[in-house]
Amino acid sequence: MLHHVEINVTDLNKAIEFWGWLLSELKYEVYQKWDSGISWKFKKTYIVFVQTEERFIQAGYHRSQVGLNHLAFYAESRQHVDQMTEKLRERHIPILYQDRHPFAGGADHYAVFFEGPDRMKVELVAPD
Template identity: 65%
Template sequence: MSKGLIHHIELYVSNLKTSTHFWGWFLEELGYSAFQKWESGQSWKKGETYIVFVQAEERFLDVTYHRCRVGLNHLAFYADSRQHVDDMTKKLKNKGIAILYKKQHPFAGGDDHYAVYFEDPDRIKVELVAPE
């Protein structure tokens, strides 16, 4: 039964090419597959859930995103294990993607919360968390 599960998430981005390059490899590492692609957007799907990235219109690009404003704070995904979090952390670093909360990593979310935090090109925080 799918009642209550997320059907899809749609994010408007400042630069579609940059965002899909960033998100594509990450989502595919988590088992998502490319789903739809059109001139101003692209999506990835896993099971019945998909994530869509759409190029924001030029007239809206003057307002920048900040996760502490009203709206989305971050997206969190499950990893397979702590080792998966560690492997993905290495991949993020190799891609030049800054790890957030370095001094507390991998326990920035608390002593029982093993995760890596980073930002997408529009500074949306992303979390990859190991199951307990």
């Protein structure tokens, strides 16, 4: 079981707006808060977001470079993927691979792929 993931972000307030909404939808709850970070927890796993120091922000992030490519979460069902897709669209969150949605991951992989505020890819996958 994964214990936690820590992600540095360029704008903590934007991260809180995006991740707070998404993780709340996935039943995560705020776990810890401090001046430069926040975490959300579900069962025993938690995800931490920390404000990147100004001197490191210029380096930028891209999921194709060395490092984390994306986070994938389980949805409750295909219907949940569809409901979340609509909520993402309502919030104007970029949906990736729209031409192949909801099978962008393959014929047996029902999911929605989208981007967070630092352009990190996020995936919500229906169980088999």
